[in-house]
Amino acid sequence: MxxxxxxxxxxxxxxxxxxxxxxxxxxxxxxxxxxxxxxxxxxxxxxxxxxxxxxxxxxxxxxxxxxxxxxxxxxxxxxxxxxxxxxxxxxxxxxxxxxxxxxxxxxxxxxxxxxxxxxxxxxxxxxxxxxxxSFEKIKDEMLESHNEFCIKYVLANDDDSGMRLKALDLTNNKTVIVNVAFNDDDDVVRLEDMKKIGYDPVLLIELIDHEENTCNKKYLQKLLVDDEGLYDFIIKDNPDITEETLIDNFNEKYDHILADIRRKNDLINLLSEKIEDESENKKKEVINEYENLIDKLTSDYNYSLETITDEELLKAIIRYHPNQTIRIKAMKNMNIRDEDFLKEMALNSNEVYLRKLAVLNPHMNDKQTLMDILLHEDEDYMRKAVLDNVFFDDMKTLLHIKDNDKNDEIRKKAMDN
Structure with missing residues (x-):
């Protein structure tokens, strides 16, 4: 050069x-x-x-x-x-x-x-x-602006646990918080994350079973049994419980929920095995065959799809499951990193909300795709989503949007960018 x-x-x-x-x-x-x-x-x-x-x-x-x-x-x-x-x-x-x-x-x-x-x-x-x-050098400023994309990007990708803690402090997104609790590799980050979860007995029981750090496990156990919501949780299906039978009933309910959770995890592992290295047609068959079990898995355990780490299973559910709510839950999972899949969903999905989630995925950094959406998308919130993606920095396109977009808020956002 x-x-x-x-x-x-x-x-x-x-x-x-x-x-x-x-x-x-x-x-x-x-x-x-x-x-x-x-x-x-x-x-x-x-x-x-x-x-x-x-x-x-x-x-x-x-x-x-x-x-x-x-x-x-x-x-x-x-x-x-x-x-x-x-x-x-x-x-x-x-x-x-x-x-x-x-x-x-x-x-x-x-x-x-x-x-x-x-x-x-x-x-x-x-x-x-x-x-x-580079973006790495302006993360602090972007986090201070409470940019949702940047928060998720740091939590999903940053090697610095201190930066992840800072990002964690800025989010109240339950889906993101639960994903971090299950998947972050730092004990301290997970512990601070668990403090943001709130009282959710089924989720706490699953985290207790999943968590390997002794200190973190003890915190979760204390959170589960100390909260005043525990009594309501135990007597919900059995109003005849007395103080004398409370502990026995708690243990019985705990074991029952834990068994359900492990069956749910067995189902996820089974689905992963069945679609591994298979064609798209075969993956579609598997998702259709287990459609009702996937529905039940999602209704009984609200955050299962948001915490799965098997990317191929997530993509298969998003492509082939007939229930839109299921597809959306899977698409919210930060563990989807396949750039080609994210481009496919952002440009070709018939569901605008799935397209928006693809644009806001912290691993979406294809500038041509983002530019095409910003220039040609009719939906205002899709164009806003592109402007929230910190990887999009094409000056000419931003200037064009600043001067020509029909939406005042989008023109202002382009100018700020």
């Missing part, structure tokens, strides 16, 4: 020989800074301005109040000039070193970082980007 080398001692306009790889762009701009910037580009159309030259224009034309309110305006324009085919190609040496720095899309700068960069130059200091800012 050709590189643009900048001589920081040369204050004249930089020249180079690769201008032809950057096609001329047609802009329709309104704010004064953008008009002035584009005038500069037109006057020097055989040159791509350096970062410092761009900042110089900003310093000349903007006051400090504008910097604080619109720190990313210039970054977006600069990005438009220096990327092609959605790949960044503009590289420059870091002052005083042999290191090279890649400029990144404005979506990957936090507002705070953009302001710091601009104010450095505005105050006469050397303004150089130290490195590109």
């Amino acid at each position: 050709n590189k643009i080398h900048i001589n920081y001692q040369d204050t004249s306009i930089m020249c180079h020989d690769i201008y032809d790889i950057f096609p001329k762009k047609a802009y329709n701009v309104e704010n004064v800074f953008e008009q002035e910037y584009l005038k500069f580009i037109i006057e020097h159309e055989k040159h791509i301005p350096t970062l410092d030259e761009t900042l110089h224009l900003l310093k000349r034309d903007m006051d400090s109040a504008y910097l604080k309110n619109h720190p990313i305006d210039f970054l977006r324009l600069l990005s438009e000039l220096v990327k092609t085919d959605n790949r960044l190609v503009y590289e420059m040496p870091k002052v005083g070193t042999d290191d090279e720095i890649r400029l990144v899309s404005p979506k990957n700068f936090t507002k705070k970082q953009a302001i710091e960069l601009l104010e450095k130059h505005y105050n006469g200091e050397d303004a150089v980007l130290s490195k590109g800012v």
Whole structure:
């Protein structure tokens, strides 16, 4: 790849020989800074301005109040000039070193970082980007915004248990909380998660059976027997229970529920075995054959489908089970990671809610699919879902939506992004 080398001692306009790889762009701009910037580009159309030259224009034309309110305006324009085919190609040496720095899309700068960069130059200091800012580096800010997609992404993918605890603290989504309780590999994260579950006797009994950490198991047992709801739970089907028979009846009911849970888990294992390495037609046959048992499994144990880890079983249920409620519950499972399946559901499912869940799955990061939905989807909440997906950062599409979408809220959300 050709590189643009900048001589920081040369204050004249930089020249180079690769201008032809950057096609001329047609802009329709309104704010004064953008008009002035584009005038500069037109006057020097055989040159791509350096970062410092761009900042110089900003310093000349903007006051400090504008910097604080619109720190990313210039970054977006600069990005438009220096990327092609959605790949960044503009590289420059870091002052005083042999290191090279890649400029990144404005979506990957936090507002705070953009302001710091601009104010450095505005105050006469050397303004150089130290490195590109990826999503990994803005997770804290995204979590602070309570972005649901980001919360699920961190809980499902982040190796840092501290980050997962932070994300856990920000969610009250019962489906997500239960999934973490069954599947997170950190004892402390699971314990903190269990504290958010509330009193749900059947779920607590299953977690007690599933949990391997002794401390966590004791917490769950204490939660189950100490809560005032336990008495109602025990006498629900037997009002003749007395204080003398309470413990015996509790043990009897506990054992009965535990036996049901283990039969349920045996059914899940059986289904997994029956569809393993089978054709789609065979998987459909299996789901149809066990349709009623899957229905009962879901009605008796509300969170079974949301915590299954067998991705192939989940996909088969979503594709072939006739009950929409069952399909939706399975689609909410964060353990679905198959990108091709998520694309299939997002683009081709006849059920809009399933499509929305596919877009908001924390492993959906196919930008072309997200772009197609944002540009062509009629349902407002589908387009909103795309804008909630932190992996979508195509500037041109966001600008188009900002200027043209029929929904005021979506236009504002695109502008904020």
